[in-house]
Amino acid sequence: MTVNFYKIKDDFRVVNKTLGTPVKTLSIDFLASTSLSNPELILSYDSDIASCNYMKFVEVEKHYFFPQPTLSPGGRLIISGTDDVLMNNRESILNLHAYVTRSESSGNDLMVDGKRPVQANRHCKTLPFNAHPFEASDQERVINYTLTVIGGRKYGT
Amino acid sequence: MVLDGLLPTTYTPLEHLQATQRVLGTTEGSTGWDENFTNAYWLGWVNYDNLPVDYHISYMSKNNDIITFSDITTKANYDVGYAYGQADTGAYYGGNARYHADTNLWTPWDNNAPTVETQSSYMRMLNEFDINTMGISTVIPIFAIDVNSEVYCMAYTTVGVNDFINGTFASETVAVLSFDTAGNASQYGSQFTITKDDIAGDIVERTVDNKTYRIVCVGFEVVGKNFLNNDYSTTSSYVGNIKPFFRINSTLNGENYIINSYNAPYGSGFFWLYGDGYAFNQRYGILWDYTTGGNLTYQNKPYNGGEYNNVVAGNFEGSFSASEAYDKFFNRILGIWKPDGCNFILQGTTAAERVMIRRAYKYEELLKLISFYPRMCRDSNNTYDNGADKWYALVSEENEFMGELANGVTDRAKLRDWQLVGNKVNAESNTYTEDDKPDYNPEDDSEESGESVPIRRRLITTAVSSFLTTYALSPAQVVNFGNYLWQSFISANDTINQSMVENFKFLFDNGIASTTGSIDVASVMDFIVSLQVYPFDLIHAQCLSNDGMDSKVYIGRGTFGIETDGNNLFKVVNQIGYLSAGSVDVPRVFNDFRDYENMNITVYVPYCGTLELNPGDVIGRTLQGTYAIDMLSGECTFYLEVLNALTDSGELRYTVGVINGQLGITLPITATNQGQIVGRRIKDITGVIESFSNWGLSRYRADTMNYSRGLKENSDEIFNERMANAGRWGANLKLGSDLVNQYENTLSRACIKAPMIPGGSGIASFASPDCVYLQMRYGIYPTVANYNHSVGRVSTRSTKLSFCKGWTVCHNVDVSSLPCTEEEKASIKTLLESGVFL
Numbered sequence: 001m002t003v004n005f006y007k008i009k010d011d012f013r014v015v016n017k018t019l020g021t022p023v024k025t026l027s028i029d030f031l032a033s034t035s036l037s038n039p040e041l042i043l044s045y046d047s048d049i050a051s052c053n054y055m056k057f058v059e060v061e062k063h064y065f066f067p068q069p070t071l072s073p074g075g076r077l078i079i080s081g082t083d084d085v086l087m088n089n090r091e092s093i094l095n096l097h098a099y100v101t102r103s104e105s106s107g108n109d110l111m112v113d114g115k116r117p118v119q120a121n122r123h124c125k126t127l128p129f130n131a132h133p134f135e136a137s138d139q140e141r142v143i144n145y146t147l148t149v150i151g152g153r154k155y156g157t
Numbered sequence: 158m159v160l161d162g163l164l165p166t167t168y169t170p171l172e173h174l175q176a177t178q179r180v181l182g183t184t185e186g187s188t189g190w191d192e193n194f195t196n197a198y199w200l201g202w203v204n205y206d207n208l209p210v211d212y213h214i215s216y217m218s219k220n221n222d223i224i225t226f227s228d229i230t231t232k233a234n235y236d237v238g239y240a241y242g243q244a245d246t247g248a249y250y251g252g253n254a255r256y257h258a259d260t261n262l263w264t265p266w267d268n269n270a271p272t273v274e275t276q277s278s279y280m281r282m283l284n285e286f287d288i289n290t291m292g293i294s295t296v297i298p299i300f301a302i303d304v305n306s307e308v309y310c311m312a313y314t315t316v317g318v319n320d321f322i323n324g325t326f327a328s329e330t331v332a333v334l335s336f337d338t339a340g341n342a343s344q345y346g347s348q349f350t351i352t353k354d355d356i357a358g359d360i361v362e363r364t365v366d367n368k369t370y371r372i373v374c375v376g377f378e379v380v381g382k383n384f385l386n387n388d389y390s391t392t393s394s395y396v397g398n399i400k401p402f403f404r405i406n407s408t409l410n411g412e413n414y415i416i417n418s419y420n421a422p423y424g425s426g427f428f429w430l431y432g433d434g435y436a437f438n439q440r441y442g443i444l445w446d447y448t449t450g451g452n453l454t455y456q457n458k459p460y461n462g463g464e465y466n467n468v469v470a471g472n473f474e475g476s477f478s479a480s481e482a483y484d485k486f487f488n489r490i491l492g493i494w495k496p497d498g499c500n501f502i503l504q505g506t507t508a509a510e511r512v513m514i515r516r517a518y519k520y521e522e523l524l525k526l527i528s529f530y531p532r533m534c535r536d537s538n539n540t541y542d543n544g545a546d547k548w549y550a551l552v553s554e555e556n557e558f559m560g561e562l563a564n565g566v567t568d569r570a571k572l573r574d575w576q577l578v579g580n581k582v583n584a585e586s587n588t589y590t591e592d593d594k595p596d597y598n599p600e601d602d603s604e605e606s607g608e609s610v611p612i613r614r615r616l617i618t619t620a621v622s623s624f625l626t627t628y629a630l631s632p633a634q635v636v637n638f639g640n641y642l643w644q645s646f647i648s649a650n651d652t653i654n655q656s657m658v659e660n661f662k663f664l665f666d667n668g669i670a671s672t673t674g675s676i677d678v679a680s681v682m683d684f685i686v687s688l689q690v691y692p693f694d695l696i697h698a699q700c701l702s703n704d705g706m707d708s709k710v711y712i713g714r715g716t717f718g719i720e721t722d723g724n725n726l727f728k729v730v731n732q733i734g735y736l737s738a739g740s741v742d743v744p745r746v747f748n749d750f751r752d753y754e755n756m757n758i759t760v761y762v763p764y765c766g767t768l769e770l771n772p773g774d775v776i777g778r779t780l781q782g783t784y785a786i787d788m789l790s791g792e793c794t795f796y797l798e799v800l801n802a803l804t805d806s807g808e809l810r811y812t813v814g815v816i817n818g819q820l821g822i823t824l825p826i827t828a829t830n831q832g833q834i835v836g837r838r839i840k841d842i843t844g845v846i847e848s849f850s851n852w853g854l855s856r857y858r859a860d861t862m863n864y865s866r867g868l869k870e871n872s873d874e875i876f877n878e879r880m881a882n883a884g885r886w887g888a889n890l891k892l893g894s895d896l897v898n899q900y901e902n903t904l905s906r907a908c909i910k911a912p913m914i915p916g917g918s919g920i921a922s923f924a925s926p927d928c929v930y931l932q933m934r935y936g937i938y939p940t941v942a943n944y945n946h947s948v949g950r951v952s953t954r955s956t957k958l959s960f961c962k963g964w965t966v967c968h969n970v971d972v973s974s975l976p977c978t979e980e981e982k983a984s985i986k987t988l989l990e991s992g993v994f995l
Contacts (some may be wrong), residue, residue: 014994037980085984086993089977093985094959094995098970100952104963104991107950109749115948118755119937125746127931129782131739134692134763134927142694143701143727145630146788146821147638148686151713152626152706 001028002058003041005049006041012065015086019056020126024048045071055081063087072140298831542569611810612796625686627729627788628710629695634721635688638710641719684712689821692764698734700788701727729788736820738762738782738929739802743775746935750951752776755936762795762929765818776798782929784820791821795929888970949992958995966992 004022024046030153034040039057049069056063064081072078086093630638695701706726709718745752753772757903760768762782779800786793797814941948948966958965967989 004993008562011993011994013988034290037978041164065884078186081216082208083981083984085977085981086988089975089981089985092975092977093989094957096958096970096974096989097956098958098989099955100958100961100963100965100969101968102949102966103952103954103961104945104949104965105780105961106954107945107952108954109950110753111953112750115752116938116944117941119725119939121937122755122934123368123937125933125935127741127743127933128926129739129741129780129929129931131737131785132928133697133736133738141631143631143696144691144694145632145635146689146729147274147626147630147635147710148627148689148690148789149710149712149717150625150684150686152711154707154709154715154718 001030001060002026003028004056004058005052006054006056008054012084013086016090017054017084017087019054022056023052023095023147036060037065037083039081041073041077041081043079045077049065049079050077054080054084061088066147250738264588352769384886448785612785612798612812625789628709629701629727629729630721634724634726637721638719686822687789690824691786691821693736693820695727695729695734698736700729700734700786703727704729732788734784734786734788736784738784738795740779740781740932741929742779743777743931743933745777746933747938749964751936751938757934758931759934760797760814760929760931762797762816762818763926763927764793764820765795765816768795768797768814770797770814780813780931787863788821791819791823793818793820811875892991961995963994964992965995966990 001024004019005024005026006019007023008017008019010017026043026049028041028043036057053067054063054065063084065084066079066081071078071080703725706728707718708723708725710719710726713717743758746756753776756772756776758770758772758775760770760780760782762768781798781800783796783798784793785796795814795818796812798810798812800810864977946964949966954961958967970986970989972986972989975982975985977985
């Protein structure tokens with residue numbers, strides 16, 4: 001089995017991780033059975049591998065996280081892998097149809113986003129209407145009284 | 158010829174952005190640019206993410222300092238127009254950016270490290286269109302400035318299509334609309350010519366009719382390409398190659414002018430990517446398909462005219478007939494922003510008609526204007542007929558250019574969503590499916606429909622013409638009228654003059670003919686129904702007329718008139734007066750849900766109170782307020798209307814708020830009961846006076862003096878009581894002309910200058926504002942860096958996950974189809990529902 005060891009930076013939640021160039025590639029013969037979901041490798045100590053955090057079983061296209069390897073007596077390096085289900089199934093996942101409730105790339109901004117932080121104080125914006133009907137430019141000549149009388153129509157008109 | 162007067166004096170990246178984004182929002186105190194994007198609107202290629210920290214143009218997404226352009230998959234280096242920027246560092250990169258396929262990075266043009274773009278590089282961006290397919294390449298927007306500092310906006314030239322295609326025209330006369338600085342347009346006036354050598358961006362000078370114009374020629378250059386026939390020789394039909402002149406910021410005669418042109422709408426429709434090391438004709442077009450909600454496509458067209466590499470359907474290039482191409486192209490242009498308060502004005506019915514802007518603009522106006530200027534749409538029947546189709550242009554009466562949209566999209570924010578999600582259109586099928594439909598579908602928008610329901614301006618004349626007459630008087634006329642009524646009643650030295658008895662009878666004694674005039678039925682006081690004062694000039698209330706009027710107030714049957722001040726009087730001819738409170742544009746603040754959530758909008762209405770509005774009714778709209786006033790009672794109703802809600806069927810106008818109030822205040826001076834009160838006392842007095850006639854003169858004078866003093870004292874009490882109810886004054890009121898003067902002086906000053914609080918307190922507040930105003934109170938949302946990356950935008954999309962990028966959270970994912978173990982399915986389901994990075 002060919003195993004590539006990587007030092008990746010991607011968050012574990014990244015579906016399609018950037019692996020880069022393998023730090024180390026080993027050809028491994030399994031001396032005992034191990035799970036494909038959580039494989040455990042016991043290797044001779046290798047400083048390059050000891051600095052890695054990710055590996056890939058090339059023949060089976062399986063990817064695994066692993067924490068810091070464990071050093072054991074006899075100069076051995078024990079690596080316990082955890083199945084990266086996202087990376088292993090990335091193509092199938094990308095072809096999944098799903099109802100997306102949050103997305104970095106698109107969204108409906110008219111939907112209320114309850115996660116937006118909001119301050120207790122508020123902003124106030126005042127916008128006057130563009131007319132000023134109660135502003136008299138010439139108070140001497142303004143007509144602003146009404147006198148209502150009975151009748152009042154000039155006789156003969 | 159390049160003239161010094163309009164050479165760019167400043168050219169900041171900020172200005173780049175303004176033009177490329179065609180951002181129109183303004184903020185008070187700004188220079189037309191809302192740096193915080195709070196009032197910015199976008200059209201076309203502008204995309205953004207996590208504003209105001211970062212923003213992105215076109216379909217770029219920004220991640221720290223790296224621009225990625227993930228949907229371009231062709232492995233080549235590209236340069237793409239438009240700007241991008243980095244608000245947090247203040248770095249703005251205008252113009253062209255370069256895509257490096259090997260590293261999947263974008264950098265500014267000709268530079269591997271981000272630098273502030275320069276004008277020259279910015280100018281490399283080209284926008285092109287094929288006049289065969291578009292049929293409107295004759296549209297050559299030209300703007301000019303009179304060297305005498307008047308701003309002129311020119312009509313388009315109308316180079317014939319064939320001439321333009323064949324490049325056979327040498328010059329073209331451009332009709333110029335002459336404007337004065339007030340914006341009044343005259344007929345076509347001066348004319349000058351442009352030539353095909355007038356390259357965009359150049360400033361040329363033409364002198365016509367003794368006026369010299371500096372012309373900013375958005376212009377065109379004819380280049381030897383024919384995309385339709387895949388022929389790039391110079392002998393074939395030409396393709397108009399519009400170079401958008403970007404912007405001139407200049408000071409001329411002490412005034413700032415910014416001229417900023419862009420060949421929209423097509424610039425918003427597509428632009429070109431240039432291949433790395435491209436030959437001149439090797440270009441990659443991007444067509445934005447708006448009709449289907451946005452479609453980012455591209456096409457590789459080799460230089461040698463070989464086969465097309467139609468990566469995606471929908472590009473306007475191809476072997477289409479003109480009508481086919483038109484259909485493919487035009488039906489996909491979202492097209493036009495309709496400014497709030499503006500209408501698209503059809504200027505003629507054929508393509509030969511000029512589209513024009515009808516007024517002069519300066520600075521801000523011009524800035525706004527040209528950002529949107531050459532936007533036209535065709536007839537709505539979807540059948541383009543060159544020469545017969547209709548063109549529309551933006552014409553603003555309000556001088557406001559904001560945004561509304563045609564083609565069924567009625568909301569700017571929704572447009573943006575529409576565009577954003579449109580980026581994720583199925584690139585393989587060029588169509589939407591249920592799986593990849595956008596988050597927002599404008600067709601789902603049902604918030605506005607139906608018919609317009611404007612307020613009715615009814616004409617009601619019965620009451621005021623048949624039984625009553627309501628005169629509209631100035632304060633001086635009221636004084637004169639009052640003086641006449643009370644003249645010589647009591648003289649200044651508190652003695653009774655000769656006509657005292659007659660005056661008493663004249664004023665108050667029903668049925669007794671006066672020696673000073675011909676009273677028909679009753680006394681003057683019995684004929685007076687009311688005297689009211691209003692806090693505005695009644696001339697503006699659209700209810701007065703002086704037709705057939707003279708300077709007298711007539712009462713009763715009209716045989717007796719009381720002179721006022723010699724000027725012809727007005728009378729109320731419509732019992733309902735209408736007073737406009739003007740209008741206000743209600744801006745969007747955030748362009749998202751926050752414009753509606755946690756947003757309170759109130760309108761303060763002087764003399765009425767406060768209206769609480771539903772943000773959903775008014776955001777992004779123009780509101781207009783109108784007082785409808787009962788000119789008899791002084792009561793009013795304030796109507797608040799939405800003017801410009803757009804629907805598929807056109808513009809709507811309807812009322813969103815109504816409130817009642819009191820504009821006219823009745824003065825406690827002339828009502829009948831007032832006359833009766835005073836009249837009874839007068840009759841008592843006059844009866845006594847008459848009984849005194851047999852007495853001696855000295856006794857008569859002495860007793861009458863006593864009675865008159867008593868009258869004065871009693872009347873003061875009455876008036877004091879009334880005045881106390883009316884407000885703050887009345888304690889020192891006197892009878893006679895002093896009284897009237899007191900009323901006039903106090904009321905006119907107070908009421909004209911200061912509105913009053915309604916609710917029965919009369920003249921109780923002299924400190925209210927003189928205009929209606931709107932207040933928006935909204936939450937303050939701190940900017941969270943990388944919010945979309947860490948939290949994500951709310952989505953309502955059901956789609957294939959490959960259409961999503963970055964942080965993605967799903968709901969109740971069905972993982973049954975995954976080819977993995979149940980344990981793995983469960984893990985995947987959990988991860989997808991808690992969030993993954995795609």
